[in-house]
Amino acid sequence: MAKNFVRFQYKNQVDWGLIVNEEVLPLHIGDITAKNLLVGLQKKRIKTPTNIQSQKRISKNKITILSPITAPCQIICQGANYTKHSLEAGLNPKSKTYNLFFTKSDVSITTAIGDVIRPKHVELLDYEIELGIVFGKEINSTLHLDSYKPEEYIAALFIANDISARDIQLPQLQWYKGKSYRTFFPAGPILSVLEPNDFEKIPLLELNLSVNGQLRQSAKANQMVYLPKETIAELSEFAKIQVGDILLTGTPSGCALKAPGKLKQIFASFLPEHKKWKVFIEGQKKRNEYLQPGDEIKANIRTSDGKLDLGEQILQVKQGS
Numbered sequence: 001m002a003k004n005f006v007r008f009q010y011k012n013q014v015d016w017g018l019i020v021n022e023e024v025l026p027l028h029i030g031d032i033t034a035k036n037l038l039v040g041l042q043k044k045r046i047k048t049p050t051n052i053q054s055q056k057r058i059s060k061n062k063i064t065i066l067s068p069i070t071a072p073c074q075i076i077c078q079g080a081n082y083t084k085h086s087l088e089a090g091l092n093p094k095s096k097t098y099n100l101f102f103t104k105s106d107v108s109i110t111t112a113i114g115d116v117i118r119p120k121h122v123e124l125l126d127y128e129i130e131l132g133i134v135f136g137k138e139i140n141s142t143l144h145l146d147s148y149k150p151e152e153y154i155a156a157l158f159i160a161n162d163i164s165a166r167d168i169q170l171p172q173l174q175w176y177k178g179k180s181y182r183t184f185f186p187a188g189p190i191l192s193v194l195e196p197n198d199f200e201k202i203p204l205l206e207l208n209l210s211v212n213g214q215l216r217q218s219a220k221a222n223q224m225v226y227l228p229k230e231t232i233a234e235l236s237e238f239a240k241i242q243v244g245d246i247l248l249t250g251t252p253s254g255c256a257l258k259a260p261g262k263l264k265q266i267f268a269s270f271l272p273e274h275k276k277w278k279v280f281i282e283g284q285k286k287r288n289e290y291l292q293p294g295d296e297i298k299a300n301i302r303t304s305d306g307k308l309d310l311g312e313q314i315l316q317v318k319q320g321s
Contacts, residue, residue: 002192002308003048004158005037006069010193018048019190023057025049028305032125033070035244038155041193052224056093065113068158068191069134072104074245075185077130077162078231079175081224082248088258094296099226099234104162104248105180112188112313114298116163117320118293124166124284125317129217129252129299131202132160132187133228139241150206153241157202159301159310160248161186161209166284167264171277190311201308202228207252210300211291219252256289293319301321 004019005027014031017024029037031045040046049055079100082085086093110116120127136155143153162179163186169178201221210216226234228249235241282292291297295317302309 002194002198004189004311005068005193005308006063006189007031007034007066007068007191008012009066010058010063013256014066017058019060020057021140022060024060024063025057026053029302034068035070035073037191038134038193038243042136042155046255047276050285065111065189067109067111067134067187068189069109069185069187069246070244071109073106074102074242074248075248076149076235076249077102077104077179077241077248078226082252083218083223085251086225087254087303088253088255091262093225099231101178101235102175104185105176105184106185108163108180108185110183110186112186112311112315114289114299114315115183115318116186116315117183117318118291119320121163122167122181123290124256124281125166126166126256127209127211127216127291127297128162128164129207130160130162130248130251130300131205131207131221131301132158132244133247133249134158134191135241135245135247136139136243137241139236139239141236143233143236144258145194145230148233150229150232151194151199153198154194154199154228155190155243157301157308157310158191158207159313160246161297161299161313161315162248164253164257166290167281171281178207180264186313186315188311192308192310198308202301204303205301205308205310206304207299207301209254210291211295211297211299213296216289217236217252221249223252224249226289243293255276256286256287257284291317293317
């Protein structure tokens with residue numbers, strides 16, 4: 001069964017701990033990176049206590065949860081990896097016959113229990129719940145889809161929110177910039193380190209995100225267009241992966257972004273580029289789904305039986321100065 005770890009602060013000290021019910025069992029290893037945690041666990045330099053009941057634990061409500069994803073790391077993302085999200089983003093799933101990859105800056109990493117800051121110049125702030133994968137083994141050569149085993153490379157799972165400034169990402173064609181402002185990557189709260197029998201549960205994970213109590217996104221991981229095994233094999237053709245690097249596997253439908261209808265798109269195609277995007281932004285600003293200061297975002301990923309549970313994110317949207 002997967003072991004759930006948190007990175008936390010308690011009495012001005014940062015440490016990692018193992019979650020035991022509603023308590024945290026400190027590992028007393030200090031503020032090491034996620035990469036060093038995974039390597040330490042693999043090489044058994046870091047051991048989780050066997051006699052948990054006799055160990056001193058801390059109540060979860062007495063600690064400050066930090067991001068279990070730590071910089072430096074490479075953050076690779078998949079775009080439009082759920083069919084319905086492709087449609088709402090204006091893409092035709094039948095003609096999109098490729099796996100869309102992009103990257104996100106590790107400057108955007110932030111805690112899962114805290115604030116998302118909307119930059120002063122951003123008006124169209126969007127949410128994207130995603131299943132995050134942490135690599136536990138280097139990839140230095142091409143992996144062959146039919147022969148490699150993904151469980152050798154996937155070390156852990158976590159909840160990701162790929163916060164996006166749509167009015168930067170789309171008109172400027174700046175996916176990296178529009179998705180990389182500080183606090184645009186809430187990660188965790190849990191780093192769920194997998195055991196061999198956990199991998200078959202990944203397709204059964206259910207992703208749910210709500211804003212102010214209203215369910216916006218809901219899907220199962222098995223609804224991905226490109227599943228992790230296929231994606232990692234393709235990624236190995238053009239990327240070098242280090243332990244601790246991240247793959248975000250795409251978001252389901254239900255984002256604030258909604259592409260204009262076909263008629264409006266045809267009309268916009270006759271406009272100069274700057275006017276086309278001005279019309280687009282003005283149209284999107286009429287949608288109430290975009291995040292506003294004061295909004296609360298909650299997100300969870302778990303199997304229906306609770307045997308694989310990545311915890312819950314609770315985020316407040318605040319206006320940047």
